[in-house]
Every structure is written in structure tokens, then in C-alpha cells.
Amino acid sequence: MAHEGDCFLVPGPVRMSDACLEAMATPVITARGTEFRDVMADLNSGLRTAFNLTPSSRERGTESWSGEDGYKVIAVSGSGTAAMEMVIANRFRPNDRVLVPTNGKFGERVADICKQYCQVKHITYEWGRSFDLMELEEQLGRGTFEALLICHNETSSGITQDAAALAQMCTEHGVAFILDGITSVGGLPVHPAKWNVEAVVMGAQKCTSGPSGIAAIAVNEHFVERVQTIRQQGDSNPVYYLDLLSALKKGNDDQTPWTPAINLAMGWAVSLRELEEEGLENRWNRCRRLADGVRRLFSDLGFMLLADGGQQSDTVTAIMYPEGFNDSWRSKLKDEYQTQVIGAQDHLKGKMFRVGSMGTTSIDEMVEGCHRMIACFNEMGHALPNVDVASYFA
Amino acid sequence: MAHEGDCFLVPGPVRMSDACLEAMATPVITARGTEFRDVMADLNSGLRTAFNLTPSSRERGTESWSGEDGYKVIAVSGSGTAAMEMVIANRFRPNDRVLVPTNGKFGERVADICKQYCQVKHITYEWGRSFDLMELEEQLGRGTFEALLICHNETSSGITQDAAALAQMCTEHGVAFILDGITSVGGLPVHPAKWNVEAVVMGAQKCTSGPSGIAAIAVNEHFVERVQTIRQQGDSNPVYYLDLLSALKKGNDDQTPWTPAINLAMGWAVSLRELEEEGLENRWNRCRRLADGVRRLFSDLGFMLLADGGQQSDTVTAIMYPEGFNDSWRSKLKDEYQTQVIGAQDHLKGKMFRVGSMGTTSIDEMVEGCHRMIACFNEMGHALPNVDVASYFA
CATH class of the missing domain: 3.40.640.10 (Type I PLP-dependent aspartate aminotransferase-like (Major domain))
Structure with missing residues (x-):
């Protein structure tokens, strides 16, 4: 659903x-x-x-x-x-x-x-x-x-x-x-x-x-x-x-x-x-499935992840903005796509965004959110390849 | 009402x-x-x-x-x-x-x-x-x-x-x-x-x-x-x-x-x-009216107040239990009269009860609460004189 x-x-x-x-x-x-x-x-x-x-x-x-x-x-x-x-x-x-x-x-x-x-x-x-x-x-x-x-x-x-x-x-x-x-x-x-x-x-x-x-x-x-x-x-x-x-x-x-x-x-x-x-291990597994999907999806779309490979977090993914983008993307995403992710802090402010995969977030919500993020990038002129988003979280 | x-x-x-x-x-x-x-x-x-x-x-x-x-x-x-x-x-x-x-x-x-x-x-x-x-x-x-x-x-x-x-x-x-x-x-x-x-x-x-x-x-x-x-x-x-x-x-x-x-x-x-x-001064005045009524009522009923006269608080009144009473009165008041007051702390535990008169407590609630406290004392064998409770808060 x-x-x-x-x-x-x-x-x-x-x-x-x-x-x-x-x-x-x-x-x-x-x-x-x-x-x-x-x-x-x-x-x-x-x-x-x-x-x-x-x-x-x-x-x-x-x-x-x-x-x-x-x-x-x-x-x-x-x-x-x-x-x-x-x-x-x-x-x-x-x-x-x-x-x-x-x-x-x-x-x-x-x-x-x-x-x-x-x-x-x-x-x-x-x-x-x-x-x-x-x-x-x-x-x-x-x-x-x-x-x-x-x-x-x-x-x-x-x-x-x-x-x-x-x-x-x-x-x-x-x-x-x-x-x-x-x-x-x-x-x-x-x-x-x-x-x-x-x-x-x-x-x-x-x-x-x-x-x-x-x-x-x-x-x-x-x-x-x-x-x-x-x-x-x-x-x-x-x-x-x-x-x-x-x-x-x-x-x-x-x-x-x-x-x-x-x-x-x-x-x-x-x-x-x-x-x-839900069960503690089930929750761990769901968080991992959410984060793993986000990591693979955005990597395939050509984005860079901040954290070193093999140690990327399963409750939050830090994704670098493409050249020319900043937090105005996040504002548009929030206002026009009713989707909230968070910006960066301190010296990385405006250089990346962070996607949470913790708590009770469902696979469906993450799939929909990723669709909207991609659409927002596309609308702002960063054309992304067509991918089957849901397959990353299957 | x-x-x-x-x-x-x-x-x-x-x-x-x-x-x-x-x-x-x-x-x-x-x-x-x-x-x-x-x-x-x-x-x-x-x-x-x-x-x-x-x-x-x-x-x-x-x-x-x-x-x-x-x-x-x-x-x-x-x-x-x-x-x-x-x-x-x-x-x-x-x-x-x-x-x-x-x-x-x-x-x-x-x-x-x-x-x-x-x-x-x-x-x-x-x-x-x-x-x-x-x-x-x-x-x-x-x-x-x-x-x-x-x-x-x-x-x-x-x-x-x-x-x-x-x-x-x-x-x-x-x-x-x-x-x-x-x-x-x-x-x-x-x-x-x-x-x-x-x-x-x-x-x-x-x-x-x-x-x-x-x-x-x-x-x-x-x-x-x-x-x-x-x-x-x-x-x-x-x-x-x-x-x-x-x-x-x-x-x-x-x-x-x-x-x-x-x-x-x-x-x-x-x-x-x-x-x-409500207005800050109106609230101060309501608290004073509530506490003043409690003080005068319980004094007339023969109870002792803990605090020195002239400096008694307008947001809480500390009332000594009559001889032979303790916090079992408070339990009965809560369970059978749906009225909560609080007990005492440390060395005064079980020797007195405290009636709050702060926040948005209404005159009507205090009048009703005092009726119930009196009824609870009466039921537990401490016969109190008949008084016009509401008149203390008029």
C-alpha cells in the first residue's frame, strides 16, 4: 500500500x-x-x-x-x-x-x-x-x-x-x-x-x-x-x-x-x-533495510555518501548535494512535496542532506519519500536517471 | 454552578x-x-x-x-x-x-x-x-x-x-x-x-x-x-x-x-x-481568595495551621491532622470522595495534609472539595460543626 x-x-x-x-x-x-x-x-x-x-x-x-x-x-x-x-x-x-x-x-x-x-x-x-x-x-x-x-x-x-x-x-x-x-x-x-x-x-x-x-x-x-x-x-x-x-x-x-x-x-x-x-531485532532489520535502500539508490543515482563505506549508519544516511545545490532544495521538498529530511551542521551546512531511517518509519513511507526527493531534484534541474525506487527496498 | x-x-x-x-x-x-x-x-x-x-x-x-x-x-x-x-x-x-x-x-x-x-x-x-x-x-x-x-x-x-x-x-x-x-x-x-x-x-x-x-x-x-x-x-x-x-x-x-x-x-x-x-493580578487574587477561604474555614472548624500567621501561603495551606488521624484519611478521601489533597514530607509525614490553591482551580471546585473533606472527617468519626462552606469563599 x-x-x-x-x-x-x-x-x-x-x-x-x-x-x-x-x-x-x-x-x-x-x-x-x-x-x-x-x-x-x-x-x-x-x-x-x-x-x-x-x-x-x-x-x-x-x-x-x-x-x-x-x-x-x-x-x-x-x-x-x-x-x-x-x-x-x-x-x-x-x-x-x-x-x-x-x-x-x-x-x-x-x-x-x-x-x-x-x-x-x-x-x-x-x-x-x-x-x-x-x-x-x-x-x-x-x-x-x-x-x-x-x-x-x-x-x-x-x-x-x-x-x-x-x-x-x-x-x-x-x-x-x-x-x-x-x-x-x-x-x-x-x-x-x-x-x-x-x-x-x-x-x-x-x-x-x-x-x-x-x-x-x-x-x-x-x-x-x-x-x-x-x-x-x-x-x-x-x-x-x-x-x-x-x-x-x-x-x-x-x-x-x-x-x-x-x-x-x-x-x-x-x-x-x-x-x-515489533520485536527489537525486527526493528533493527527494518532500519537496516531502509538505510540500505537509501544508500544503494542514491549511489546508483550518482550521489556521494559522506561516511566511509562499511560503516554507514542504518539509522541515518548523509548524502552530499550535487554541484550547485544547497538547502533551498530541502525547503522546496518540504513546502511542495510535503517531505522532510534534514540539513547538515556546522562546516557541512548547505553541503549535504540527511535522511533518517529510525523509529517506526515504514518501507512505504521511505519509497514514497525517495520518489519525491528524486522529483524535486528533477524539477530543480538536476535530471536523474529513471530507476525502480521500490526495488531498492524490496 | x-x-x-x-x-x-x-x-x-x-x-x-x-x-x-x-x-x-x-x-x-x-x-x-x-x-x-x-x-x-x-x-x-x-x-x-x-x-x-x-x-x-x-x-x-x-x-x-x-x-x-x-x-x-x-x-x-x-x-x-x-x-x-x-x-x-x-x-x-x-x-x-x-x-x-x-x-x-x-x-x-x-x-x-x-x-x-x-x-x-x-x-x-x-x-x-x-x-x-x-x-x-x-x-x-x-x-x-x-x-x-x-x-x-x-x-x-x-x-x-x-x-x-x-x-x-x-x-x-x-x-x-x-x-x-x-x-x-x-x-x-x-x-x-x-x-x-x-x-x-x-x-x-x-x-x-x-x-x-x-x-x-x-x-x-x-x-x-x-x-x-x-x-x-x-x-x-x-x-x-x-x-x-x-x-x-x-x-x-x-x-x-x-x-x-x-x-x-x-x-x-x-x-x-x-x-x-485571566490576567496576572486576577489570578493572584483568585489564589488568595481560595487560600483565605481554606484558612478561615479550617481554623473555624478547629484545625491548626502549620505556618505562622500573616505569612501563610496563598497557593498551599498546610493543615495539621486532628488527634488520631493520619494519611488513611487522604486515601479514603481519594477513593471514596474523588478528592485529592497531598500529605506531608519528611518528619511531618502523616501529621498533616496540604491543600493546593494554585493554577486554574475554581472557587466552585474548592467549595466542593471542602465539603467532601468535611464529610470524610465526619465519616471517620471526627464530628465537625455545621458551617456554610460557600460563605468562606464568597
Whole structure:
């Protein structure tokens, strides 16, 4: 069945379901009563699914946030950036050294957050270029780093890092591995336990189709022990709203330390149930099928992709504009073709566009969106060959 | 016309209007496009009204966040606690000394946040007791304090501080005056410019009937100068998500530094328009009429109020339980009388209940709620005299 109406192909915030929107419009309830604690238990259980952790019960009072693998999930009323700061501010002492390789804007943000709270070795690669794993292995081998932090999936440049290889290096060298999974968790294979990840972060409005303004972290037992030790030693960074120990105190009771974003939690819990219904691996596969089609289609049409081959992201594709094009194409696409994709950031602004393939985007919507993108290029004078768009997504 | 249905008499989160809930269920838009910047301009203008600042235009690109009085408003995607932390973390150097007098839980939270970021002299008064103004004057006269910070309206104990008197002392002694107005702004008279307040904070889900998970600050020019100076001197606290300078960079463009809580901003903007339609002073007057009625009614019925006379809050009334009563009364009231009030916190848990009179609560709802509270006491064996409830709110 062909997709009708708007095509919303943005790498977050992504379309929310009617059920999610309806839940967000629930009349007020208090943050401390049993009704909201039921919501939190439901949300926590859904978060464990999205994080690819062992299951927990959705019932209040059953430690919905923890499971056999020892990880705990914590919802944060704030953006993914806040959740990532919560991980960093609590986990490190001002004198701890961390390694942060980056190849895009959001990795650079991870490094910037770290600079506030600890000592950072920031290794920059050009946006879209793969990390030099030999260089990172050499750095980790020096034995001076407390942790390696990466932005797992870089939406600014459309590249996914080789987390499995980095995880193995971290294990070998006894270095903590921490993932900004804001745009990967729920959309790409992430294996916290297998990779021995100490902490991983996700944002609701990305792969899980929830509302913006709420995010979550998953942390293992070693992470919690380190936070407690640092605090006991009086060697911690200042932190309050994002205090992990305050959150841990409340978590077993399905509560939050401060007033949470009640309606966002309700909406997100619904989105996460929809993810469970689809199945986590099915969602990964759909995202891959969407992105793979976009990559092959636009490559065949003669476009250049920004990210290095073999590491292109399955939740966002960064496509360079042809000579003579800029974001006026995107404006026309939005206004006349009711199709939204997103532009580039910082030094790549106006040089490329990015197509999201995360959340609940259907194959039909992507096929229709690609038809419209091609038509818009054609109308603006960049004649493209005739191709069977649907066949790329079959 | 008598109130029908539930009575929700909680001091936040308060009932949201249907229009606010409907706005919260708006389908996804991006955080960087003109649609969301229109929302931000609308929200900023509404915030200025609630903060009792000079008006601004609701049009995007017209500096909706600033006005003739030199104050700027900044929305924060997080709870009121996050907004208060944003003020404190940015405004003070680790060695700055601040004075924080408290008489309830939320004042104590202000002191706790300050302890993370600067040197605090915390003067504690019993919950519900007035500050000793002579003692505070003596402290301020020592010339060692950078600022006085207070929780203006203490919902935990139902007392409102004498902000005008404290403001005058601060001006006389050249000390910055900072207000946690989370449960006063929009419900009680707050005069930032007249009181020369450097920063004031509010939470959406309190007096302005917005959703929880979003809050705002208003800061004057001196505040911003101090933040910039401290930063230039390299003497600042670590801060990222709550970085004021990042927010200032984006504000004139009706943008936010990180992905905002888009749907909460939409909902709150609607609530603030409803506040404008009622009129700020009309709302203050309605809250006072509601609280005054509750105070006089329950006093006549033989109950004790926790807070000192003359300083009882107009947005929440803290009422001691009669001998032999505890929160089982509240459970019965909720389950059998469809009426919610809230219990007490910390050491007063089970000893009193609190009745909210903030937001858009109508006189009719309060009259009906009081009837039900009386009926519930009577049913549980605490026979109360017959009184004309409605006459207390006439």
C-alpha cells in the first residue's frame, strides 16, 4: 500500500504514534502516587527491552529497572545530552583521564561534556571518517585511561563506530567502555552485556519513537560501585539534578528523585510497548533495510555518501548535494512535496542532506519519500536517471 | 454552578486545561525549524507575563525573551530543581559565600544545591516558622555574602517569605537576591524588577497549570555579566546541559542549545496564554481568595495551621491532622470522595495534609472539595460543626 500524506524522514525527533500522543495528553496525576509509579514500572521494563537487556516485570514493586544481567535503567527528565552528562559527571573524578575519539558533531559534544568533568584526550577524525583502530589500541595500551567514550552512531555524519572491536580492546586493556547510544539504541544492534559496556545512553525521540525531552541511561554494577567510591572519597564532581545516587535511592520504588516529566514518561512507555510488539531485532532489520535502500539508490543515482563505506549508519544516511545545490532544495521538498529530511551542521551546512531511517518509519513511507526527493531534484534541474525506487527496498 | 467530578486540590502538578493537553499531543515537528521557533517565541512571551516582567512580542525574531526591564527569560527542559541548579551553578564561583535561610523542604533543597557549587551559610528555622529578619539583616551586614537565596513560597510547610523586606535588605547591603519562585511565580505577587531580583525560577506544573518536566528562569543584566566574568576568569563550576551561556547564545533566535521538550513547550505556551487571558493580578487574587477561604474555614472548624500567621501561603495551606488521624484519611478521601489533597514530607509525614490553591482551580471546585473533606472527617468519626462552606469563599 502506497504511503499517503507527509513523509517525515528526519533522524529524530521522529514521528510518534497516535497512541503515544494520546498518552501524552493524559490529565494530570501526581508524581508520587501509585498511578505514576505504575507508569515508571512500565517505562523501566520497556527501557530494558530497548537497551537489549534481560527482561523485567512491568509490575510496580518488582524492581522493573533491574534484571539478571546486573544492569539498571534510569529515566532522565531531560534530553539525551543531559543523560550523557549524568553518566560523565557521576562516573569520573576531575583528575581521571578519558579517551574520546570523534568523527562528527555529537562525538565532539561527548568530548565537550567530558572536558567539564575530567581530563580528556580528544582524538578528532574528519567527519564521516572511520576511527583509526590501531591508533586507539595504541592509546588504550598506555594504561593511563580510565575510560573510552564514543558516540556510537554519529547522526551528523552518518557513520556507526565499530563498537564490538572497541569493546574488545577495552576489555583487554581494562578500560571502561561508555556509549552515547542516543541514536543507536533501539535502532541498531547494541549489546551492553556482551560488550561489557559500563554505561549507555539513549534519547526517547530517536530510535524508540518517543517524545523529546526525556532520555535514559543503563549502567552496570561496576559503574555504580565507582560512583559510590568516588563519592565516599569526597573526590566527585558537583552534581544535583543529574545525581545518580539520588536516582538510585528512588529507583527500586519506581520513583524519581525530582518531579519527572510525567506526560512524557506516559508517552514513551507506550512507544516502548510498540517496540516490544515489533520485536527489537525486527526493528533493527527494518532500519537496516531502509538505510540500505537509501544508500544503494542514491549511489546508483550518482550521489556521494559522506561516511566511509562499511560503516554507514542504518539509522541515518548523509548524502552530499550535487554541484550547485544547497538547502533551498530541502525547503522546496518540504513546502511542495510535503517531505522532510534534514540539513547538515556546522562546516557541512548547505553541503549535504540527511535522511533518517529510525523509529517506526515504514518501507512505504521511505519509497514514497525517495520518489519525491528524486522529483524535486528533477524539477530543480538536476535530471536523474529513471530507476525502480521500490526495488531498492524490496 | 456546583463543581462536578474529581476535585484535584494538590499543590502541583495541577490540572492542565484541555487545550494544553491537546497541544501536548501535537504530532512531531523538528526542534530547529521555524514551527518550533514560533512555539518558543510564544512561550517566551507568556513566560514574561507570568514572571511579571515587561511585555514582549510573540513573534519569532522579535527578541520575545527580553524586554524594557532588561530581564531575559529562558525555558529549561527539566524540572524546577534543574532550573534552580542552572541559576546557582552558573552564578557562583566555588569560593563565593551565599546565605540561605530555610523553613521547609524546598528551601533546604536550595541550600543543598548551593552546597554543590559554592560556600553556604545555611540558617534553618523550624518548618513553617518565619525567618528572623533581624538575624538575617545582621548576617547580610557582615559584607561577606555574594547573595541571599530563598525559596519564596514553601509548599512543604505552607509559608511565604517576606520577599519585599528581604529585597530591601539585599539592596541596602549590596547583596544579590535570588528567588526560587517555583510555586509562587504566576500565583503570588512577585516583582522581580521592583525587588531587584537577579534571578527567579518557576516550574510549569505549579501556578501556571503547565506540564511537569519544563521550567524557566528570568535573569537580569547583572546576573548575566557575573556569569560571563566568572567564565572569563576560568573560575566557574562545571556545567553543560544547564549552561547559561549556551542558552543565551541561542535565545535571540528563539532556539535552545540542546533538543528541547518540544511537546511540553507547546502545552505550556497554551497554559500561559490562558494565564494572560485571566490576567496576572486576577489570578493572584483568585489564589488568595481560595487560600483565605481554606484558612478561615479550617481554623473555624478547629484545625491548626502549620505556618505562622500573616505569612501563610496563598497557593498551599498546610493543615495539621486532628488527634488520631493520619494519611488513611487522604486515601479514603481519594477513593471514596474523588478528592485529592497531598500529605506531608519528611518528619511531618502523616501529621498533616496540604491543600493546593494554585493554577486554574475554581472557587466552585474548592467549595466542593471542602465539603467532601468535611464529610470524610465526619465519616471517620471526627464530628465537625455545621458551617456554610460557600460563605468562606464568597
